[in-house]
Amino acid sequence: MNDIRPLIPLLITAGILIGGNGLQGTFISLRALQEGFSTSMIGIIGTGYNIGFAIGCIYVTRIIRSIGHIRTFSALAAIASAASISMLLFIHPTSWFTMRLIQGLCFAGLFAVVESWLNARVTNNTRARTLSIYRFVDLGAVTLAQYMIPAVGISGFELFAIISMALTLSLVPISFADRSSPSPPQAVRFDLRVLWKVSPLATVGCIVVGLTNSSFRSLGPIYADGIGMSITSIATFMSVGIFAGVVLQYPLGHYSDKLDRRFIILISAFGTFAAGLFLAFVAGTNEWLNFVGIFVFGAFGMPLYSLCSAHANDHAAPGQHALVSAGTLFFWSIGAVIGPLFASFMLDLFGPQALFIYTTVVLFAFMAYTLLRMGTRSGVPTGSRRQRFRNLLRTSTFFNKLATPPTEKED
Known part of the structure; x- marks a missing residue:
């Protein structure tokens, strides 16, 4: 357990991110339906997230190598949080497509930071346990996040606020991670x-x-x-x-x-x-x-x-x-x-x-x-x-x- 303890902040951060991302995917579709968006428009909005994710896969390593892990994470978490709140302020298909594209790009980078950091800290002795815990965090976070929707409801501002809060709070555990930032990942x-x-x-x-x-x-x-x-x-x-x-x-x-x-x-x-x-x-x-x-x-x-x-x-x-x-x-x-x-x-x-x-x-x-x-x-x-x-x-x-x-x- 002592070997795993330094990784706990990163795993908590991963849980917050994965849960928030899983919650957004379901909630945005249902809220868009309630707002009167057509099914095809909801599909286009979903596509926006995946376009951003694809772009993020290409460029995130360059960003991490330029400014480091924690600065990359902080910047992307702040942008993703702002994008979530913006969807409440500007309820329009074009705005939502743009915000979901931005979120996709940010989440590709956020996951890359966490996982490259975990890779830098994991050892052969802790690899299997870390991977098992990480998969448990993934499954548990996404599953539990779905039930925030009936518990809170989709009509008000609350879920937008919860998602934004989660993205902001994900900065807290990673800030308490090992003070020595890992070396920049290979391109x-x-x-x-x-x-x-x-x-x-x-x-x-x-x-x-x-x-x-x-x-x-x-x-x-x-x-x-x-x-x-x-x-x-x-x-x-x-x-x-x-x-x-x-x-x-x-x-x-x-x-x-x-x-x-x-x-x-x-x-x-x-x-x-x-x-x-x-x-x-x-x-x-x-x-x-x-x-x-x-x-x-x-x-x-x-x-x-x-x-x-x-x-x-x-x-x-x-x-x-x-x-x-x-x-x-x-x-x-x-x-x-x-x-x-x-x-x-x-x-x-x-x-x-x-x-x-x-x-x-x-x-x-x-x-x-x-x-x-x-x-x-x-x-x-x-x-x-x-x-x-x-x-x-x-x-x-x-x-x-x-x-x-x-x-x-x-x-």
Whole structure:
């Protein structure tokens, strides 16, 4: 425990950030619906966040190297807090799109600061425990944050204020962290052509995860509202889908290390596809059936990013793993920009069930492409070249280093 104690301020900061971010995603969609924004406009606003996040992935390392961790964190937390309050002062789609874009850029930087700082402080003895605690913080913060919405309500100013307060208060624990600021992180290279050459399947897979899972995160509340769920049920619906992601992470990851990883990717995609069909055509307005469906959707869908990243690392040459980590996150961001936007237009045209019809179409195409790649290229045999499965967060490129087992050396 003594080894972990210096990391506690950083982990508390991470919990505040992840919880605030998870709360914003659901709340902004519901509040925009209450303000009379169309579903397609809500999708555009969600896209703004993902555009900012993609930009942040590219430039945040340069900022940290220029002014250091704590100054970067302080500046971005202040900007994100101001953007949250601005959404209350200027209730207009254009303003909200702009503020969400700014928030996306800031959160990409905030997570990068925390995770690069954790990487600098973690040791081989504390890596596994730190990673476990960090995943627990992630899951607990996002799940609990959803229930702030029915507890407080979406009509007033309170949730905007709570989000702004959380972002401001996240400065407190990190200010009590180890006084010696870590060395600036190495610059992250972005050569997206390299990732495509390393693994076309992983590249397409990360885009697909962005297209589907991000659409659920942005428009899941709109779907749930559209089929008549209460605010409390909407919070439960979103929590179940997010919490379910941990259930099959390790079983799927375990078997992907032993079998052709593409076969496990295919199983994961098929499970998500089947759950999408169930939600679109069977669950209807029955709340319990929707909870069951979204649980299966999250259980199979959430591990897909980690599986694709592991597959890309299987084919990466020495010295390419950091680039692969940056590339998979960036390609996910591309899908996350396009997905909520296109899905929102589908919801406007065809109703709430169109969200999961859209995801099933995307996943069906991905399954077909996976089968094509399996027939085109032989799998990587288990052995020295195979990388162990890592349960990854889509927060920053530095999480991949935090998840690297002590027996492996990250390039």
